[in-house]
Amino acid sequence: METGNQxxxxxxxxxxxxxxxxxxxxxxxxxxxxxxxxxKSRMLTMRDWPVSYRLLAVIVVALVMGLVFGGLRVAAAVDxxxxxxxxxQLATLGQQVTVMVQALExxxxxxxxxxxxxxxxxxxxxxxxxxGATDAAAGQVKAxxxxxxxxxxxxxxxxxxxxxxxxxxxxxxxxxxxxSQSALAVIADYSAPIxxxxxxxxxxxxxxxxxxxxxGVQTLSSLATAKEEATQQRAILFNALTQQLFADDELQxxxxxxxxQAADLAAFSTTxxxxxxxxxxxxxxxxxxxxxxxxxxxxISVGSLNTSALNISPQAA
Numbered sequence: 259m260e261t262g263n264q265x266x267x268x269x270x271x272x273x274x275x276x277x278x279x280x281x282x283x284x285x286x287x288x289x290x291x292x293x294x295x296x297x298k299s300r301m302l303t304m305r306d307w308p309v310s311y312r313l314l315a316v317i318v319v320a321l322v323m324g325l326v327f328g329g330l331r332v333a334a335a336v337d338x339x340x341x342x343x344x345x346x347q348l349a350t351l352g353q354q355v356t357v358m359v360q361a362l363e364x365x366x367x368x369x370x371x372x373x374x375x376x377x378x379x380x381x382x383x384x385x386x387x388x389x390g391a392t393d394a395a396a397g398q399v400k401a402x403x404x405x406x407x408x409x410x411x412x413x414x415x416x417x418x419x420x421x422x423x424x425x426x427x428x429x430x431x432x433x434x435x436x437x438s439q440s441a442l443a444v445i446a447d448y449s450a451p452i453x454x455x456x457x458x459x460x461x462x463x464x465x466x467x468x469x470x471x472x473x474g475v476q477t478l479s480s481l482a483t484a485k486e487e488a489t490q491q492r493a494i495l496f497n498a499l500t501q502q503l504f505a506d507d508e509l510q511x512x513x514x515x516x517x518x519q520a521a522d523l524a525a526f527s528t529t530x531x532x533x534x535x536x537x538x539x540x541x542x543x544x545x546x547x548x549x550x551x552x553x554x555x556x557x558i559s560v561g562s563l564n565t566s567a568l569n570i571s572p573q574a575a
Contacts, residue, residue: 359455400425
């Protein structure tokens with residue numbers, strides 16, 4: 259009896275197990291039929307990879323990312339080098355521009371000293387050697403300016419174009435200045451080319467974030483402007499001492515140029531380094547500098563030219 263009951267219980271247990279298995283199969287089948295599965299490669303599941311493969315993958319990823327960021331750094335360095343190259347190119351041009359400014363100032367002041375007493379032919383002969391210095395400096399600026407292309411800011415390209423245009427008209431400038439009737443007229447004739455050259459030099463640091471370079475350019479610009487105002491005073495005094503009188507408005511122009519020079523020298527002192535200030539003080543010094551300043555102060559204070567009181571001759575001046 260007991261054996262029969264055990265057999266019946268065994269059959270019941272087997273049926274329960276079979277039922278449970280069939281139920282699981284039905285559920286599994288239903289899931290497969292209603293939720294489509296995308297094919298998935300086992301190789302894409304990194305957690306299933308062997309440890310050695312996973313380590314290799316990490317190394318490869320790090321290497322690839324290093325190459326990517328390294329490439330970005332190289333590109334940035336190339337851009338920085340290109341920017342540095344452009345600034346260097348401008349600085350080289352600026353050096354020659356400074357030489358040309360000096361040549362034009364000398365040419366202008368010598369021209370002012372010989373007119374209107376001399377004829378244009380005599381004036382041209384007297385200033386001929388100064389023309390040669392200007393032409394030589396202009397040739398250097400022209401050659402360097404030709405290399406300022408589309409990689410530079412538009413305003414710098416425009417300034418260079420203006421300078422090159424002035425260079426192409428130097429012959430006309432000389433003829434106009436020789437025919438002028440006063441030192442102020444000669445100064446006005448030369449104002450455009452000198453102004454364009456000084457403006458170009460003031461933009462050497464354009465497009466750079468180097469504060470030291472920008473400060474240095476500002477210092478140079480202030481000093482260059484002060485020197486230009488000093489040479490204007492030289493032109494006026496040279497002409498007045500030669501003619502033994504001030505033409506109309508020349509004394510006022512002399513006073514104005516002296517005042518503007520003092521303002522620009524103050525601006526120079528504000529931005530110049532101690533070493534630059536020391537160089538300036540030690541260079542613009544000496545008996546001749548002191549004598550020139552005393553002569554100018556006396557002339558402005560009395561408002562006339564008395565060369566005997568100054569103990570100088572027009573030629574020595």
